Amino acid sequence: MTRVDALRAIYDQLAQRVVVTIMGAVAAELQSLGHRPSFFYLQHAMGLASSMGLGIALSRPELSVIVLDGDGSVLMNLGGLTTLARYRPKNLLHIVFDNESLLSVGGFPTATSTGSDIAGIARAAGVPRTAAVHSVDEFSRAFDEALAARELTTVVAKVEAVGPSGYVTDLALLENRFQFQRYLKGAGRSA
């Protein structure tokens, strides 16, 4: 499975939900499918996308929050999994695209390439629902089941170590940040 195929499979369901991504390929590929004001791309601070998702989910329980994470980023903030598990917001879905490498800086292999199991680590940290998937069909099913379960879930999707040709998009970081904040201000409050 490629990451962009996995993203394409869930793209329609990301509408009306709040999405926080990590930097690099995930951000560029999601934008290539079509940016929405409800998408925020944390283009640095590796490891903190899940913490931002936690902050949003705890602050606004009425919103459905989806974090699109990666193996390199999760490995930089393994403690964050214990914090997610501790507060286990029901409105947070944590997806980890695991390509076993730090692709955007030259493809250096991460520890998941030598056996470290992020779904297992999340489970042991106390995340109530976890899944590891290897195909787009399995991924789509795990995504739907996690949303239906309304319980904190970490889905680890094993994906190929391929990405887009470039990572810089025409959406400026601060434009994205203020647009996202404005979206959250209106979301769920005008209805």
Add this chain to the structure above:
Amino acid sequence: MPPVSTSSSRLIYDALKACGVRLISALPETWLVHLIRMADEDPEMTLVRLAKEEEGVGISAGAHLAGVKSAMLMQNHGFLAAVNGIVSCAQLYRIPLLMLISHRGSFGERDPWQTEGGGVTEDLLHALRIAYQHLDDPLHVAHRIAEAQTLAYSSNKPVALLLCRDLMWEP
């Protein structure tokens, strides 16, 4: 219980509440025990206990974008541990952060392991161009916390208050 000032902790906590802070992230440290307990016992406050302080930057950033005012409680060694998040999340994305940092390792410090951090804390705040003030007198607590938050929001930047021994420790 160590002789950490309950009355000063109460002043600080009440000042945070008066500023509309509704989410506090924290890692335990001796000087912060009463503040963390107050947050834990307050049904109006969301307390997020962290594994490492850098997470608190992400949590506060998320809370801010979601419309909730927050504060971070940490030791100065926690501030040292949070620097990349402060720079590459809060500063890069212009996020107001209200950081309350216990200023260990200054005059009067008896714990040998705390003595390096105190000497670099202010230099690091300067290097990061983070506006800060000391909190060392109960009379200054309420308005300095309010003014710190005002600057954080008008500038969209992190600000820091250094919680000093004279305020936090019973004489």
